[in-house]
Amino acid sequence: MSGKRITMKQVAERAGVSRTTVSFVLNNTPNVNISPETRERILDAARELHYARDFAATSLATGRAHTIAFIIRQPPEELSVDAFMGGLLNGVSQAVNHAGYHVLFYAMGLNASKGAYAELIRSQRVDGLLISGPLVEDSELLDLDAEGVPLVIQGTPDVGDLPSVDVDNIASARMATEHLIQLGHRRIGMITNGPLTYTSSRDRLTGYIQALEAAGLPIDEGLIQSGEFSDDSGVQAMNRLLELPHRPTAAFVASDVVALGAIRTIREHGLRIPGDISIVGFDDIPLAQYLEPGLTTVRLPRVELGLHAGKMLMDLVEGKPVPERHLRLNTSLIIRGSAALFE
Amino acid sequence: MSGKRITMKQVAERAGVSRTTVSFVLNNTPNVNISPETRERILDAARELHYARDFAATSLATGRAHTIAFIIRQPPEELSVDAFMGGLLNGVSQAVNHAGYHVLFYAMGLNASKGAYAELIRSQRVDGLLISGPLVEDSELLDLDAEGVPLVIQGTPDVGDLPSVDVDNIASARMATEHLIQLGHRRIGMITNGPLTYTSSRDRLTGYIQALEAAGLPIDEGLIQSGEFSDDSGVQAMNRLLELPHRPTAAFVASDVVALGAIRTIREHGLRIPGDISIVGFDDIPLAQYLEPGLTTVRLPRVELGLHAGKMLMDLVEGKPVPERHLRLNTSLIIRGSAALFE
DNA sequence: TTGAAAGCGCTAACAA
DNA sequence: TTGTTAGCGCTTTCAA
Numbered sequence A, B: 001m002s003g004k005r006i007t008m009k010q011v012a013e014r015a016g017v018s019r020t021t022v023s024f025v026l027n028n029t030p031n032v033n034i035s036p037e038t039r040e041r042i043l044d045a046a047r048e049l050h051y052a053r054d055f056a057a058t059s060l061a062t063g064r065a066h067t068i069a070f071i072i073r074q075p076p077e078e079l080s081v082d083a084f085m086g087g088l089l090n091g092v093s094q095a096v097n098h099a100g101y102h103v104l105f106y107a108m109g110l111n112a113s114k115g116a117y118a119e120l121i122r123s124q125r126v127d128g129l130l131i132s133g134p135l136v137e138d139s140e141l142l143d144l145d146a147e148g149v150p151l152v153i154q155g156t157p158d159v160g161d162l163p164s165v166d167v168d169n170i171a172s173a174r175m176a177t178e179h180l181i182q183l184g185h186r187r188i189g190m191i192t193n194g195p196l197t198y199t200s201s202r203d204r205l206t207g208y209i210q211a212l213e214a215a216g217l218p219i220d221e222g223l224i225q226s227g228e229f230s231d232d233s234g235v236q237a238m239n240r241l242l243e244l245p246h247r248p249t250a251a252f253v254a255s256d257v258v259a260l261g262a263i264r265t266i267r268e269h270g271l272r273i274p275g276d277i278s279i280v281g282f283d284d285i286p287l288a289q290y291l292e293p294g295l296t297t298v299r300l301p302r303v304e305l306g307l308h309a310g311k312m313l314m315d316l317v318e319g320k321p322v323p324e325r326h327l328r329l330n331t332s333l334i335i336r337g338s339a340a341l342f343e
Numbered sequence C: 001t002t003g004a005a006a007g008c009g010c011t012a013a014c015a016a
Numbered sequence D: 001t002t003g004t005t006a007g008c009g010c011t012t013t014c015a016a
Helices: A008-015 A019-027 A036-049 A055-062 A076-081 A084-098 A116-122 A139-146 A169-182 A199-214 A231-242 A256-268 A286-290 A302-317 B008-015 B019-027 B036-049 B055-062 B076-081 B084-098 B116-122 B139-146 B169-182 B199-214 B231-242 B256-268 B286-290 B302-317
Strands: A067-072 A102-107 A128-132 A151-154 A164-167 A188-191 A250-253 A278-283 A296-299 A326-329 A332-334 B067-072 B102-107 B128-132 B151-154 B164-167 B188-191 B250-253 B278-283 B296-299 B326-329 B332-334
Touching: A008 A019, A008 A036, A019 A036, A055 B055, A067 A084, A076 B084, A084 A102, A084 A128, A084 A302, A084 B076, A084 B084, A084 B102, A102 B084, A116 A128, A116 A139, A128 A302, A139 A151, A151 A302, A164 A169, A164 A302, A169 A188, A169 A199, A169 A250, A169 A278, A169 A296, A169 A332, A188 A199, A188 A231, A188 A256, A231 A250, A231 A256, A250 A256, A256 A278, A256 A286, A286 B286, A302 A326, B008 B019, B008 B036, B019 B036, B067 B084, B084 B102, B084 B128, B084 B302, B116 B128, B116 B139, B128 B302, B139 B151, B151 B302, B164 B169, B164 B302, B169 B188, B169 B199, B169 B250, B169 B278, B169 B296, B169 B332, B188 B199, B188 B231, B188 B256, B231 B250, B231 B256, B250 B256, B256 B278, B256 B286, B302 B326
Parallel strands: A067 A102, A067 A128, A128 A151, A151 A164, A164 A326, A188 A250, A250 A278, A278 A296, B067 B102, B067 B128, B128 B151, B151 B164, B164 B326, B188 B250, B250 B278, B278 B296
Antiparallel strands: A102 B102, A296 A332, B296 B332
């Protein structure tokens, strides 16, 4: 309709009151007594004029942007392959929008320009930061946290004590391995999701080891192979496992994508799943249920992760107490057909 | 470090110049002659003070937010299942960030509050809108477009002539069907991706029909079944196809997810793919390559779709001419093992 | 119960 | 080549 901007001034004029009064009414400012009819008049005027509060002006005057940045640091290619980010973002945006905040999205990849986080904050563009991904020890974040900047990490940072949300990788991996043990397996291989420089890789390995130890089984270094996020890396790793003089009867592969490669390799060797080798994965990617047999795996609660991370950041931003600075969500084991009794 | 805001004023003081001069230097304002040493002095001061231009103030003064809204209207659950959104968002954010703009993300679902788009624009929060998803005929968008608001649709709107980016669904479906025809199939079923109220469903059906007609094959209504986005709907549809007195030797399923259900059904009937029935899908979801046999399908260029949509919106926002208001990207047929020669 | 006015940090027209 | 100044639209203290 009208091409010109509607400001509080126009609303005030139309309602025959001052700008202040309009501001009070529109903001529902407490401790101000405005006659109901004046209030009504103002509200009507605003509605009729299609008034929308100017974001920049409000932000400038209040010093709050009511916006947070969701920064994802996985390499861009991964975003297009996996549904992880979609679920996460879905949760984050639900939590954040619910609190009346907006979400700025950044796919920074691994080589973001130094100072990018700080600039977002210094320019008052956002009130807080939510960062997901394999961040190498990022001292910039430590500094910001020390300055009191609200931020939360989705993941398990390996240094400092930044607020973070993640699944309990150790317990989850233990659960997956225990499942295999309960099925009677005694010689269980492990393929990590990534290099051990990543906390999540180390933690999942730790869970595997804990399960074996608890069951009194020996830890065999040769049974532990390193994956590197891709299905190809799963092929390599499984090949090494199969070349072992005494090969395992089962394997815990700490990433479904890596497991895909492992499974392919097993088949190429003419072996059957779960007949010859049982497999338990990790992540529960959408495709896990469509494999033949379905992949038994640990479900990663993507949406919940985002929901909790978003909520935590909102609490931080609004100065509310945060119940748990290092939140670790439980996972569940989804039992399908890829792991069976060892006989 | 310092808890207080650094403004241009501080930078000016430190460099011993006026605020205007600082503004000119920092903005690289043309047609202004500033001595190199002054410029250097200012830049140094800004750097030393960790100056970051206040976003709200700039935005208020210039009337530009340098921000766009990426609004996704698919039901939230779908976001967590498919990698489509991740790829799209990846492309969008690349294009938009590259142009120096920021992306606000909104998962609005299907029941967004009336007036949400307009409010984003009226409040000057964003300079443009990028909307993805099955939007029912949304008159609000038509109004905004008429007002001159920069916006682009990712998809194929069924009314008006809003700027949009999508794949060429008709040509893609034709290509998929032709592939089957070339393999010697004469009785080819079709399962749509969704109800025919969706433009994309209609277009893919049209492509199928065009291919048959071009090959002089009859159009058999019974061979056309309706899918509804889910794999379950694929089960139903394929069941109907298999119950036909004279069942097809091949089927074009206009959605990989729906094809998943169709494939399962075929197997449950004891039939083999591609031995008894050939299948060609649409979308190339990540899992397509992992099926046994791999799913022959039409690849949907997710990232490129986002890239082009983002670029088009940037052009619109900056008042540049838009080469093609209704951009239709080509797709490619990914040949794997699910479709074979009819013998 | 309502109004006046200062100020948030920046841009840009105008002066000098 | 650099400085002055008037807004941009809103919040909020202080008065009336």
